[in-house]
């Protein structure tokens with residue numbers, strides 16, 4: 504009725520030559536042209552959804568536009584929609600309805616103002632948006648490296664990565680990928696060829712290495728892997744196995760005469776945990792000069808009924824200094840079904856004077872340089888132990904790091920060690 508009256512007034516005004524725009528209010532129209540968007544994106548089953556408006560022209564709205572909402576859900580890819588009862592706000596808390604990944608959620612937003620006759624509410628053109636509930640990859644867990652067998656991280660024990668605490672909001676089965684790394688002295692680098700599994704065979708690392716692993720969880724939806732945030736493990740140091748040695752069996756003092764042109768006998772003792780007969784004598788090094796044995800044999804050195812190993816080292820090869828009070832022996836076991844085990848033994852020594860003490864002391868700053876070929880090659884039983892006296896160059900390579908644990912991570916060396924002789 505009012506509309507008709509206004510229309511009549513306009514007609515009259517026009518007929519009278521009076522501008523109708525001066526005194527007649529502009530007709531409001533129902534709001535239109537805006538949009539609504541559901542966020543955040545992506546949305547998971549535990550995401551609270553919000554409808555955000557944009558683009559609505561409120562110019563001339565009488566008074567302001569109001570918006571009403573209705574949320575819906577489709578479980579069949581949008582073919583049919585069910586109204587979510589009570590979901591009529593701009594926000595939709597995830598707890599207010601059930602859903603699984605793949606479900607689609609729609610919001611219909613209807614604008615309205617009071618531009619109708621007598622201030623009646625007039626609805627504008629609704630806008631709508633839909634969002635699909637995304638798969639949420641596994642999250643929230645950790646990974647820990649443990650040795651595959653009891654004990655610390657020895658060179659012959661595989662490493663096992665154990666993930667724990669991972670959950671999947673959708674109840675999906677959780678899978679894991681593993682990326683093994685070693686510290687090269689400057690940065691963590693991938694271990695070339697390491698399997699993408701929870702087990703790192705001992706052939707991929709050696710004594711002195713530092714290892715860690717990244718564990719990336721994932722689930723599978725429609726044959727597609729969906730990866731979560733990876734976790735990095737603890738960093739583990741590959742250590743040497745501690746063994747019992749006896750310098751100069753039969754002597755508790757272990758006197759060392761640096762002027763001697765003779766040999767030092769050293770026993771590797773078999774204990775409940777270590778069988779000296781498994782030692783690869785060619786790998787054994789003694790003293791700071793990393794002397795190689797000129798002779799080795801298996802015998803019961805300590806007379807306790809089990810077989811030990813006795814080795815002899817030329818005093819002049821040992822690099823022992825006049826100030827030393829102990830000496831270290833290193834080596835590896837024979838590699839068999841498992842990798843070789845690196846071991847270290849230490850015994851006390853007592854440097855004793857000799858007739859050529861002064862001359863020897865003059866050599867102390869340069870151990871190992873006082874080997875006159877004729878001397879060392881002569882009459883030390885070398886012929887009885889073929890293969891034990893490898894050249895210095897050979898021994899330095901790959902073994903030179905043993906006396907300085909942790910310092911052998913030069914990039915080239917370490918990388919070489921990973922691939923060289925390790926991949927059986």
Ligand SMILES: [Ca+2]
Nearest residue numbers: 639673675722
């Ligand atoms: Ca999932």
Ligand SMILES: [Ca+2]
Nearest residue numbers: 750751752754
């Ligand atoms: Ca002794």
Ligand SMILES: [Ca+2]
Nearest residue numbers: 803805807809
């Ligand atoms: Ca014994």
